[in-house]
Amino acid sequence: MRLLHTMLRVRDLEASLSFYTDVLGMRLLRKKDYPGGKFTLAFVGYQDEKDGAAIELTHNWDVDDYELGNAYGHIAIAVDDVCAACERIKAAGGKVTREAGPMKESTTVLAFVEDPDGYKIELLTEKE
Known part of the structure; x- marks a missing residue:
């Protein structure tokens, strides 16, 4: 599978x-x-x-709006450099909702962006 x-x-x-x-x-x-x-x-x-x-x-075609609800979390995308990815996304008109930084109680660097419908997308540096 x-x-x-x-x-x-x-x-x-x-x-x-x-x-x-x-x-x-x-x-x-x-x-x-x-x-x-x-x-x-x-x-x-x-x-x-x-x-x-x-x-x-x-x-x-006949739906104008959706409610995201509280069950959806996010989609995660691996990037080489979270800070640089945020800068590229902002320069292209994207919305960064959490700037690059360490996850609480971790060394993992992450950021969050939001698509036009409000879906959250997490940016992470891919682990070795």
């Missing part, structure tokens, strides 16, 4: 695609409209889907 993708419902597909591709540097892997179901699926990721997990962005 392997992890295929994580699905997020998004209000504005173009804003979300811009964030995940232009700000976080992912690639649009595939996108398809489903007129009968009134939704669009777009898959983004750093690798081809055969090589790694993706994020499925689901845009339901």
